[in-house]
Amino acid sequence: MSHHTKPASVATYLSGICQQLKPYFPNIHSACNSALVHHTLQGCKCLHAVPTSCKHALTLDDLHTVVNSLQTLNDYDDRLFLAQLLTGFFVLLCLGEMTYPDDPKLCDPKKVTKHNSVQVYDTSFQFFLPGNKANRFFEGNKIIVCKNSREFNPHKFFTAYFHVQDKKFPLSSPLWLTSKGAVPTCSFFIKHL
Secondary structure, three states: OHHHOOHHHHHHHHHHHHHHHOOOOOOHHHHHOOHHHHHHHHHHHHHOOOOOOOOOOOOHHHHHHHHHHHOOOOOHHHHHHHHHHHHHHHHOOOHHHOOEOOOHHHOOHHHOOEHHHOEEOOOEEEEEEOOOOOOOOOOOEEEEEEOOOOOOOHHHHHHHHHHHHHHHOOOOOEOOOOOOOOOOEHHHHHHHO
16 A cells, blocks of 8 residues: 555555554564565555666766867866766766765765876876775775877876876875865766766
8 A cells, every 4th residue: 555655665664553553462573574565565665665866977078079079168167067967977986086075064084086196198097085984994905097099088188187186286195176176076077067
């Protein structure tokens, strides 16, 4: 009967009903935890589940459009955005690995990529991505990005950003910084996108 409500909230409703019935039926919680009720709730979640909505993945054509519209601009934040977009695309980084969450309470300075971990070579660049909770040993990862022959070569756009950032914020600790000197947030990136 969970067609009129979200299936995930049925268990909460059932718990509230059990609390109301406990004075009359002392064993109601054991009945509620039975295999029959458990499997019925799982079946309802499967039958009436809300489908996951995903955004479309970026394509090379999308990158072409972005690079053509921004590469002639000399705005610092546009350079940052292009460097993050192309680095993240070709290395398969998550947005959370390059930006802070929008909620300041969720920001963790230990997860920020450090500027001094960057090494730039003629054919590649690399930096150290600090560990996160998905990494069981919290040891982090060395990210290596190689040059490619495409017009949206991540090496070219990263080094352009890196040199400008070095001049604007010579003593900065984070690698990714906006023109205001703050670590970019998810909303900063999404707004530019």
